[in-house]
Amino acid sequence: MSKPLWWQGAVIYQIYPRSLNDTNGDGIGDIPGIIEKMDYIASLGVDAIWVSPFFKSPMKDFGYDISDYRDIDPQFGTLDDFDTLIETAHRANIKVIIDQVISHTSDQHDWFLQSRQSRDNDKADWYVWADPQADGTPPNNWMSLFGGVAWEWEPRREQYYLHNFLSSQPDLNFHNPAVRQQILDEVEFWLQRGVDGLRLDAINFCFHDQQLRNNPAKPPEKRQGRGFSEDNPYAFQYHYYNNTRPENLGFLEDLRALLNRYPGTVSLGEISAEDSLATMAEYTQGDKRLHTAYSFELLVDDFSADYIRSTVSTLEQRIQGGWPCWAVGNHDVARVMSRWGGPNPSADLAKMVNAMLGSLKGSLCSYQGEELGLPEADIPFEQLQDPYGITFWPNFKGRDGCRTPIPWNPSGAEAGFSTGTPWLPITDAHRNLSVEQQDRDPGSVLNHYRQFMHWRREQPALRWGDIEFLDAPDNVLLFIRRHQQQTLLVAFNLNDHACQLALPEGIDALCGHGIEGAELAQTTLRLPAHGAFYGQGANL
Template identity: 65%
Template sequence: MSAVRISSDPLRNDAWWRGAVIYQIYPRSFRDLDGDGVGDLPGIIDKLGYVADLGVDAIWISPFFKSPMADFGYDIADYRAVDPLFGDIDDFDRLLAKAHALGLRVMIDQVLSHTSNEHEWFKRSRESRDNEYSDWYVWADAREDGTAPNNWMSLFGGVAWRWEPRRQQYYLHNFLSAQPDLNFHNPAVRAAVLDNVRFWLDRGVDGLRLDAINFCFHDAQLRDNPPKPAAQRVGRGFSPDNPYAFQYHHYNNTQPENLAFLGELRALLDRYPGAVALGEISSEDSLATMDDYTRDGRLHMGYSFELLTEDYSVAHIRGTVQRLEATMREGWPCWAISNHDVQRVVTRWGRGERPAHFATLLSALVCSLRGSVCVYQGEELGLPEADLPFDALQDPYGKAFWPTFKGRDGCRTPLPWDTSERAGFTSGEPWLPIPASHRALDIASQQDDPASKLNGFRRFLSWRKHHAALLDGAIGFLDSAEPAIAFVRGEGSQAMLMAFNLGDAPASVELGERADWIADDGHGLPCGHIQGQRLILPAYGMYAARARG
């Protein structure tokens, strides 16, 4: 694959997203300036310099739109208004201007498949079956016995239908009952959704992270989903006690009609040079869906949850990437090992004793794969999952499934800026408690420690920018045994050999005939060495080298 030429000015480069590192900001927990205990847009503005100093290319801001906060912003009541909890539209414009001045692109979450039940569209739709908005949501009559129209289940547990007495019908909600699904079969809905997207593109945003984008369309015939055998009831957050895992989700999402809509969305984006779309995809075969959604003029990038599971074996990581490489014909992948929906990676993949640089090693691994990368706030600090008591939980998902699943609050606690009682996050009472283990990893202390996780993260990203093969080069894996993973990025004289040992004892990789590499240890992690045709890696170490000649 030929490399894309990258402009030296990131804001003048329409291909900026290829190989980009995108820093996810969860606004509620980033920084609070007004003292109400919830992070806000002025708080983000205040700390954008910190984000820029990490060496990332862009920020992705989770929802800050007007919302009753049933799902903490992923239930939108007004797509064009900033919720007063976070500030106002002028604050967003200031944030955008400052980010651009610092060389950062700005991506925002767009939740297109559903709204809040407090959205004016839904309030109108539920009133009757014959008004302007009556067909804007997915409504269906009850069965003869009064039960729901079919067997579809909500991802948050229970039946995906709720009765509305005003219409004497059920409405569909793939998530919370406070998040009714829009009817994308209605062209007026699609036009209104695209018009809301246009509003933010006109303000100057550089990209969209499309939440649950494969949930936009449903099967118009409302066919039942088939049952799934117990042995296959696995997936992100889908423990066997969640009935969502009991089905193959063939009909409540990932419908073929969505492809044409994505083409319409891409046509809109193409009118704004450099604007990109990153789709979050969770389907029965997410890698195949990523291919479908990122070719033939649809989305620029797609990411799924394959590396957000508890399995971090070499077989799983290598197999996932190889399958995607074989499947994705035109598109561009984006990888993530943490986000606001899953347990933090140093806990999920680091059970037991791990060295201080383990978090940086994991970041280095994911940032070395072919594709772009989403880094969740706090990964650079090595934050573990916060263990919160039930009475501190805010997440309705966690409350419903406690104690077998504790929800998502443990990865959403506020960032620790210093060691004070409220960790420099707020002058008020933080919306989630900040554990002492997080205050011990605070930003202020790590800033001054050359050996800290934070500075290790910065060092690696700075080093990565100097190697074009790591930004846009092809990838090919070497044969290696657990716990070592090795691959070559790029071709010819630009090629880079990257190898990682995820285990607590030295490991080796056979290089075969291609053993002529020039080591580059500028990344600052424990470094391996070559003996003959064998690469020797220290425990939790890595090796990076350039092709000779």
């Protein structure tokens, strides 16, 4: 790599705007709230923010059901507010990436309202419509990720329409050239407004099999969900025909050509496929498709060195020059502290996980609240907002537990988030981890996050280097990062007990990253529970 681009090795801080900061007292976070907290965000040492959807929407899926791609939903603010957000972020040297949800719209979008009226209007072929089978049942066996069949009957047309998610999220027909061009125009609206990049939601869902072939059944032992529960009927199929179709590659190249006209912009794809690592490699291949991509492979319950090593190594073998992005949490899965730390996760675990994510090869997405070490919030059924959780309760409680508002201070039910009643409750466990309290504690997860991310900026091997995994004792992750003149040896103890391992001769410990407790005596390294070590030496 001759000269890394800004997004290569970048720390991207995901903002779920409903839950960051509410400035008007309606209990819902907003764009002025993000602006108000820009100094805090800058203090974290991140390079960019990814802002989850703020577009006009009936909010059936909290913004991922867009009814107008070019307008701000009033509960979040105005276009002028968004312009101010970009200006404020850029003054703080922070890039702005926005969500683009292009595989589907809301059923309240003008395009769909017209399309559903008849089979011969101007938008008749803008969505995926199909006739029923002879007995009136849906065209095939495709299932919705959010529960039930992926087809909804429309009496006006006497046809079914496809929805891979909620029935209020009809899928666009990307086989129609007019749809593809229109979506590129919607994207360009925001590029012209000055955004630095796009996070592309469910980007492998744009195209469907035009023959509408049935998905084959998946054996019970292979029903391993990535971002969805294994008892969800969606997990009962191989999804060969309702997503990740080969035609999508051509569209990604058209999208990349558009981005190339806006130098410095980046595309970050969300991938959830049958083989997500293979799809990540394919979608970032050849510097002509996506710039980078991430998947749900580390957003799982499996917290082991073997799994992490295998996942990262497999992608390295496949990606061939593409650039990965890693995440251990987002707005769709239980918070990583609860997934990997159980009911009482420690501050040391939170520090180690944040450092580990920042030490893997690639860029990283860090979800708001991970800098505080927030666990999953326990939301009672009567306070659930997520339709996904309401449908699958009690086996799967949905996504509300990771979406609760950020606790800014420990006082009051609102914890400094709002002067009104928050849209989701703030738990006592979160109030005790508030920004105000952690700010005052030099040893807090928050202050470690700041120290580590600022230190990482000065380590070219961590930002841009190659990665080579080494053998290590059970549940210890050990690898080397190399970039030009810098070589680092990195170790993480994923155990809740201390361990020791042998290192090559001549290794010296590096300081400044903020994780204490590792002890190096000649060639023997002792790592405390959830400890970490960074070293360098001529023998690496």
